[in-house]
Amino acid sequence: MNHLKNTTFHNYDIDDSANSKASALVVNDDDVSKRMVFKTIDVMNVTSELSQYDVVFLAALVGMDRDEKIKVIEHLGKYMAQGSILMLRSAHGARVFLYPVVDTHSDLTGFEVLDVFHPTDEVINSVVIARKHHYCDDDPMVMPLPGVNTSSSSSASAGAPINILLPNKCSHGIEVFNPLNNMIEELGFEENLS
Numbered sequence: 001m002n003h004l005k006n007t008t009f010h011n012y013d014i015d016d017s018a019n020s021k022a023s024a025l026v027v028n029d030d031d032v033s034k035r036m037v038f039k040t041i042d043v044m045n046v047t048s049e050l051s052q053y054d055v056v057f058l059a060a061l062v063g064m065d066r067d068e069k070i071k072v073i074e075h076l077g078k079y080m081a082q083g084s085i086l087m088l089r090s091a092h093g094a095r096v097f098l099y100p101v102v103d104t105h106s107d108l109t110g111f112e113v114l115d116v117f118h119p120t121d122e123v124i125n126s127v128v129i130a131r132k133h134h135y136c137d138d139d140p141m142v143m144p145l146p147g148v149n150t151s152s153s154s155s156a157s158a159g160a161p162i163n164i165l166l167p168n169k170c171s172h173g174i175e176v177f178n179p180l181n182n183m184i185e186e187l188g189f190e191e192n193l194s
Ligand SMILES: C[S@@+](CC[C@H](N)C(=O)[O-])C[C@H]1O[C@@H](n2cnc3c(N)ncnc32)[C@H](O)[C@@H]1O
Pocket: 012, 013, 014, 015, 018, 041, 042, 043, 044, 058, 059, 060, 061, 062, 063
């Protein structure tokens, strides 16, 4: 309640009575209740909607054993947005008798594990924070440069419009070689391209 004060939370639970109890907990708080949305549905049936979230929190008992848990994680990995964060709960030591364990080396296909915390106090669940991978299989965007033709003497390319290769969303931090950069700046095309 003292954190994420402007965040809206969408809560998915397969059990309508769990949602009713949870919404009753916040109903008297004008601010929080406005930012809590409760949806009764099996998370395995939530698909493209998952891509709108920056962070997904997965409760410990969604997936009661390891196989089920892996299926849920795979499902989230398929539909969550690239780069978004998955926070899930696991267990460690004797606590594995109480809660399903997530093996951070093998169960988080499609995610990069950022941090794992095993509490040593009365808190039971471990916390795993992972980030959905960026995939770089998008085709590069090719955009014709309007009104500019090559002056090459080659008969194959003479007079053909110049295409520029735009970095796709996977090219963060990668220097994209574009011999036309200077030319675009000089011609003042940059503003028109955005
Ligand atoms: C330990 S409770 C967690 C309650 C609370 N939402 C939280 O995160 O602290 C686990 C909840 O997961 C729900 N659940 C289990 N499997 C689910 C599934 N496949 N889809 C959606 N909810 C599920 C159960 O109904 C139960 O209310």
